[in-house]
Amino acid sequence: MEKGNTFKELTAIILAGGQSRRMSRDKASLVVNGQTLLEQVIGQLTGHFREIIISVSKGQHYELNYVRQVEDRYENAGPLAGILTGLMASSSDLSLVIPCDQPEIDLGIVRDMLQVLGQHDLVYPRLDGQIPHPLFALYRRSLLPVIERLIKEKKLSVLYLLPEVKSLALDIPSDRIPWHLNSFEDYQNYLQYLRRKNQKSDGS
Numbered sequence: 001m002e003k004g005n006t007f008k009e010l011t012a013i014i015l016a017g018g019q020s021r022r023m024s025r026d027k028a029s030l031v032v033n034g035q036t037l038l039e040q041v042i043g044q045l046t047g048h049f050r051e052i053i054i055s056v057s058k059g060q061h062y063e064l065n066y067v068r069q070v071e072d073r074y075e076n077a078g079p080l081a082g083i084l085t086g087l088m089a090s091s092s093d094l095s096l097v098i099p100c101d102q103p104e105i106d107l108g109i110v111r112d113m114l115q116v117l118g119q120h121d122l123v124y125p126r127l128d129g130q131i132p133h134p135l136f137a138l139y140r141r142s143l144l145p146v147i148e149r150l151i152k153e154k155k156l157s158v159l160y161l162l163p164e165v166k167s168l169a170l171d172i173p174s175d176r177i178p179w180h181l182n183s184f185e186d187y188q189n190y191l192q193y194l195r196r197k198n199q200k201s202d203g204s
Helices: 037-045 078-089 107-116 141-152 184-203
Strands: 007-015 049-056 068-071 094-099 122-127 137-140 167-172
Touching: 007 037, 007 078, 007 107, 037 049, 049 078, 068 078, 078 094, 078 141, 107 122, 107 137, 107 167, 137 141
Parallel strands: 007 049, 007 094, 049 068, 122 167
Antiparallel strands: 094 137, 122 137
C-alpha cells in the first residue's frame, strides 16, 4: 500500500464494460502477474478508498465477490455510460474513475488532482500538456444530469463533457501513466516489460 495515499472520502469506479474492439477480447480478463488485469487494478486500489465499484455492461459479471458490480444503464453508450452508472451507485460526492486497461495506478496523481480540485466538478490529467486523459479522473456526483443528457444526445465521447462543466486539466508527464492496454500488441509489450522487470529483480 502506498503510504500517505489513502482517500476514504472517495469512491473508486473501475470502467470494465467496454467492448474492447481493438483488443478483440475482454480486456479485464487478460492475465498479468498470475491474475486478471481487473484483479490487478483492484489490488492497487484496495484499502485506499471508501469503496470500489466496477461498472460492467448489461449481462456481464466477473467472479469477484468482494467488490460491488453495477450494470450500465445505457447499452452501447461507451465510457460515459459506465461513468454514469458508477456515479449513480457511488456513496461519495466525489469519485475517482479508472479504466480497467490501465494496469499500473499512480495514486500520487489522485493526490495531486485533489489538491487542485477546488470548486471544479471534474479534474483530469493532461499528458505532456497535450493529451487529455479523462478516463482516469475525479468526477463529482453533480455531473449526473449533464452526462445523461450527452448520452441521450449520442455525444458519447467523454471529451464532449469537458467543455460542458467546470473541468480542470492537470498537466503531468506521460511517463506517470505509461501503460494503456488498448490493443493486443500493447498487452504483449506490457508482458515483455514485466518479464524484464522481474529478471532485474531476480538478478539484484
